[in-house]
Amino acid sequence: MKKAIKKGLILINGTTAKTATWIYQNQVIELIENSSKKPKVYKFNLDVVFEDDFMAVINKPAGITVSGNTFKTVANALAFNLNKSSQQDALEIPTPIHRLDNQTSGILLIAKTKTAQVELGKQFANQTIQKIYCAITIGKIIENQHITLNIDEKLAETSFEIVKVVKSLKFNELTCLKVSPKTGRTHQIRIHLASIGHPILGDKLYGDKKNLYKGKGLFLCASEISFSHPKTLKTIHLKIEIPHKFKSVLIRERRRWKTYNN
DSSP, rough: OOHHHHHEEEEETTTOOOOOOOTTTTTOEEEEEOOOOOOOOOOOOEEEEEEOSSEEEEEEETTSSSSSSSSSSSHHHHHHSSOOOOSTTTEEEESSSSSSOOEEEEEEEEEEEEHHHHHHHHHHTTOOEEEEEEEEEEEEOSEEEEEEOBBBBOOOEEEEEEEEEETTTEEEEEEEEEESSSOOTTHHHHHHHHTTTTOBTTOOOTSSGGGGGTTTTOEEEEEEEEETTTTOOEEEEEOOOOOOOHHHEEEEEHHHHHHHOO
16 A cells, blocks of 8 residues: 555545545545556466356465565465456456465465455455364363454454374374364464463464474464355355375374383
8 A cells, every 4th residue: 555655546536645645534545557567476386276257265385475565475376376257347366355374274265356355355254254274282182162362452262173182292292173263363273272271383473482393384274164155155165185294293293102102
């Protein structure tokens, strides 16, 4: 926005806006688009889980940012991986509807038309989109829980079910969880699990730095999603395979513990 203002691309009631311009109710704010300027395309292969003329779903790899002021983002790679919509309200470039942290992998919804962008945005706002994550946490969790803990003074709710607990030499135990966030606050799952003393394995921000699993990244993946198609309104349920590193770390830690204790 700041760059657009400096370039004189923002109008308020037809007059070029400045950074010091105050805005009020009922004003018309316009963004001037330069159709001759083609967006930058990052030639990076993405795993496309679902695609039609209105939207797409990709499997975001860990270690890449969804969008931002850098070139190597998922947003800049979408045009390289997806077909452009033939609809009248097609977006110039496909647009992510929500975010995943840089180190979080998994399902990401993409809009290819303005209608899809608005409708999917409403579903997120109304909390009708259901997402399920797989997480591996440090320590033994003994019961399923529903966590309600405000984040930045906003209500945040997360539920989880225990999938498996394994012994570990380094961490004593590791717990694999099926996590269902009801709200979508920034770092919500990571903050909530850390708040009960069980940070996600590999979490450099909310975990104990002494217990980092170096070189393996964050063990959090958006694995399932259910939503209404923005055009047909049919319910779509998608599920992806959990990254191999999740299974391998549980097997490896359990094997090491057995070897040492036998």
